């Protein structure tokens with residue numbers, strides 16, 4: 001595909017992905033908060049579990065939640081599902097446009113596993129599908145009836161996926177796949193469980209039967225999983241822009257800490273919504289803070305091999321060997337029509353201008369050259385690091 005049009009497609013998909021994603025996560029937050037704020041004392045209509053008075057945008061709203069379903073099926077029902085489906089569709093589209101079409105640049109790191117693009121793409125699709133299936137089997141197995149055991153198993157599943165991905169894909173490819181797997185689990189919870197169960201209850205009502213409460217309960221269980229995964233998935237999605245997260249051997253540990261921090265922060269918000277006493281959920285604040293501090297500690301830059309001093313000409317030569325295929329006014333790399341992020345690295349002056357960023361991207365972390373396609377050595381990194389630090 002034409003590189004320029006490909007970039008536009010990437011931007012439009014990303015825009016759409018953010019819009020529908022905000023819509024989806026927004027409704028997820030809203031309904032969790034609604035559930036927790038239900039006043040169970042004020043039972044007015046028969047079959048009502050609780051009610052809530054809400055104010056928003058200058059209006060007063062009175063919402064009732066039924067224990068199972070209303071006695072008569074209302075003529076119009078407002079569903080919340082396309083946000084979830086479209087978030088997955090646009091997200092998968094982005095995975096294709098960014099990671100599959102430019103697999104050598106973004107998905108593969110030959111130093112980790114020298115894959116051909118088709119192999120990396122096949123592994124990606126297979127891993128997302130099988131990861132989701134394992135999650136589904138866990139939920140349907142006896143473990144599914146035990147909330148703490150299920151939570152621990154899903155946590156372990158995501159961590160195992162993180163370990164496997166970091167041994168197959170580039171650092172950023174691995175992190176985006178952890179995010180894509182969590183996102184797939186969440187979207188398919190809506191598509192394959194929550195909405196079909198709701199439809200089964202409606203079909204039972206149309207047949208004049210009493211809808212079965214277990215369908216609602218299963219839907220609620222999956223909806224709660226989604227709720228606890230929303231914060232971690234958001235961080236995983238932006239992770240590729242922060243190479244320090246994955247440019248060290250313990251990337252899977254960072255995933256674990258992000259899951260712990262995200263889920264405990266989410267729990268904190270849930271309990272605040274429920275109006276609990278601080279003494280009941282206060283532990284979440286130090287737990288989340290500790291997880292984040294541990295993540296900062298794990299990702300702290302390693303002391304670098306000290307490189308020998310090199311001349312300006314030698315620094316420029318390193319850049320021409322490893323950087324300017326992409327970072328030039330007119331890149332020769334097939335995936336780029338202009339220098340990524342406008343970072344041009346053709347002259348010694350350019351290298352000085354971006355010294356700090358170069359240090360971060362190519363010395364402290366090994367995010368650049370992208371996918372180390374040019375095979376930059378540790379000695380070259382150290383030498384370039386030594387040179388940019390002196391500037």
Ligand code: HEC
Nearest residue numbers: 105241322323325326340341343357358361362368369370
């Ligand atoms: C195969 C193409 C390619 C090569 C080779 C490459 N880069 Fe990059 N570089 C990129 C892309 C793409 C981005 C934007 C990354 C993003 O959006 O997260 C980037 C971003 C950067 C940034 C900006 C980071 C930021 O967040 O602002 C710096 C600095 C950088 N590269 C330095 C280098 C250095 C130094 C080299 C050579 C040692 C190099 N790059 C080699 C593709 C490349």
